[in-house]
Amino acid sequence: MSRLARLPGLGPRSARRAALALLQAPETRLQPLINAMQEAARAIHTCPQCGNLDSCTPCSLCADPQRDSSVICVVESVGDLWALERAGMHRGRYQVLGGVLSALSGCGPDDLNLTGLMERIQAGGVEEVILALGATVEGATTAHWLQEKLAPYEVAVSRLGHGVPMGGALDVLDEGTLAAALSSRKVL
Amino acid sequence: MSRLARLPGLGPRSARRAALALLQAPETRLQPLINAMQEAARAIHTCPQCGNLDSCTPCSLCADPQRDSSVICVVESVGDLWALERAGMHRGRYQVLGGVLSALSGCGPDDLNLTGLMERIQAGGVEEVILALGATVEGATTAHWLQEKLAPYEVAVSRLGHGVPMGGALDVLDEGTLAAALSSRKVL
Numbered sequence: 361m362s363r364l365a366r367l368p369g370l371g372p373r374s375a376r377r378a379a380l381a382l383l384q385a386p387e388t389r390l391q392p393l394i395n396a397m398q399e400a401a402r403a404i405h406t407c408p409q410c411g412n413l414d415s416c417t418p419c420s421l422c423a424d425p426q427r428d429s430s431v432i433c434v435v436e437s438v439g440d441l442w443a444l445e446r447a448g449m450h451r452g453r454y455q456v457l458g459g460v461l462s463a464l465s466g467c468g469p470d471d472l473n474l475t476g477l478m479e480r481i482q483a484g485g486v487e488e489v490i491l492a493l494g495a496t497v498e499g500a501t502t503a504h505w506l507q508e509k510l511a512p513y514e515v516a517v518s519r520l521g522h523g524v525p526m527g528g529a530l531d532v533l534d535e536g537t538l539a540a541a542l543s544s545r546k547v548l
Numbered sequence: 549m550s551r552l553a554r555l556p557g558l559g560p561r562s563a564r565r566a567a568l569a570l571l572q573a574p575e576t577r578l579q580p581l582i583n584a585m586q587e588a589a590r591a592i593h594t595c596p597q598c599g600n601l602d603s604c605t606p607c608s609l610c611a612d613p614q615r616d617s618s619v620i621c622v623v624e625s626v627g628d629l630w631a632l633e634r635a636g637m638h639r640g641r642y643q644v645l646g647g648v649l650s651a652l653s654g655c656g657p658d659d660l661n662l663t664g665l666m667e668r669i670q671a672g673g674v675e676e677v678i679l680a681l682g683a684t685v686e687g688a689t690t691a692h693w694l695q696e697k698l699a700p701y702e703v704a705v706s707r708l709g710h711g712v713p714m715g716g717a718l719d720v721l722d723e724g725t726l727a728a729a730l731s732s733r734k735v736l
Contacts, residue, residue, distance in 0.1 A: 435718065436718070437719070439718075439719040440717075440718040440719050442719070443718050443719045443721065443723075443726060444718070444726055444730070446723050446726075447723040447724075447726035447727045447730065448723070448727070449726065449727040449730040449731065450730055490730070490733055491736075492718060492729075492730070493718075494712070494715075494716060494717045494718050495712045495713065495714050495715060495716045496715055496716075496717065503736075507736050516735050517735065517736045518733040518734055518735045518736060519733060519734055519736055520711060520712050520726075520729035520730060520732075520733050521709055521710065521711030521712070521728065521729045521730075521731070521732025521733055521734060522709065522711045522712050522713070522714065522729075523708060523709030523710045523711035523712075523713075523728070523729075523732065524682070524683045524708050524709070524710055524711075524713070525683065525710070525711075525712070525713050525716070525721060525722070525725040526683050526710065526722055526724035526725045526728065527682075527683060527684055527722070527724075528682060528683045528684075528713070529628075529682045529684065530623065530624070530627075530628040530631050530632070530680060530681075530682050531625070531627040531628050531630070531631045533631065533713060534713070534714055534715070535631075535634050535635040535636070536635075536714035536715075537713040537714045538631060538632055538634075538635035538637065539635045539636070539637040540709065540711070540714065541680075541708035541709045541710075541711075542632070542635065542637040542638055542678070542680070542708060542709075543637060543709070544708075544709025544711065544732060544734075545678055545706040545707060545708050545709055546706055546707055546709060546732075547704050547705070547706045548679075548691075548695050548705045548706060548707055
C-alpha cells in the first residue's frame, strides 16, 4: 500500500482505497493487474535511438517510414512526447532527454540522453531541431545550452512559440506570457 | 452581507467574515470604506474615447502624449487592459469593447463599444489594431468579426501570439495549445 501511495496522483487515502479494491477481488482485479505489470516490465524498453518507451526496438516512432527524419523534436520526458503526439502536429522524429539541466535536482549535461540526437545529426539529413522544452527556467537554460551545442552543425534550431494558451482569458495570465503574446503577434 | 457575497471572489462564508470585520470596527474600517467608495463612485468615469475607467476625462492612457497613437490594442474588458499594462509591453492606446460576441450571454455587435475605435481610425493616423482577445470561442468569433469590419480601412490587424504560457510544462497543456506552439515556433 505504501508503494501504491508513492505513485503520482495517489495519496495515502486513495492508495488505501485502491489496495482494498484489489484485495477484495484477487482473482478478477489483483492477478490480472500483476500479469499486465509483469508483461509490461518484460516487453517495454527504452528506445536506444530516441529514448521513447515502446514494446519494439527501435520504437514505433523511430521505425515509422512515414515520419520525416529531417525534423527532430527534443522533449524533456516521454510524457511530453505523448502530449505532442496527442496534438498530432509534429510528423518528424523525437529525442527524449530524460530531464532538463537543473542545479536543484542535480541534473547536469552528462545526465541528458543526447547520444541518439548527435548520432543522427552527424549522420546527416537532419534539417531542423525543435526544442520543445517547457517555458520554465530549467527548460530555457537547457534550450540555450543545446542551442550552443548544436551551433557547429548545419541544422536550424527552433523553439516552441510562446503566447496565450488556447481557451485562455487574458486577465488571469502572467505578465511574461502577455509580453510574449504581444511580441509574437500575428498580422491577420 | 448578501451584497458583499455577490462580489467576485467572495462566497457566503467570506462575506460573513468581511461583514463582521467591518461591523466590529465601524470607525476605523466601515466608515473609511464607505467614504472611499463614495469618492470612487463620484470620481471614476468611463473614458468616452477608449472605454477605460479613470478619474480624468479622457483617461490617463488616452491623454498621455508619450503613448503611440498609431497602435490601438482592442481588449474585452478593463481587467484585460490592466493585465496588459502590468505586462508593460504595449506602448500604444487601447479600446475596451466591454464584452465579446456571444450568443449565450446575448452580446451582439451593437453591444460592443466600438465608437471610439472607428472614430480614431477614420480620423487617420492609426497603423495597427492589435486584437488582444482571449483564445476562447467568443474571443475568436469577435476577432474574426472585427477583422472583417476593419478590412475596408488601411490598417494592419493583428492578433496575440498563441503558444506555451510562461512557466508552463508541456504535458499539462491541451492539444490545441501545443499545435499552436509548434506552428508558431521560432528559429533561434
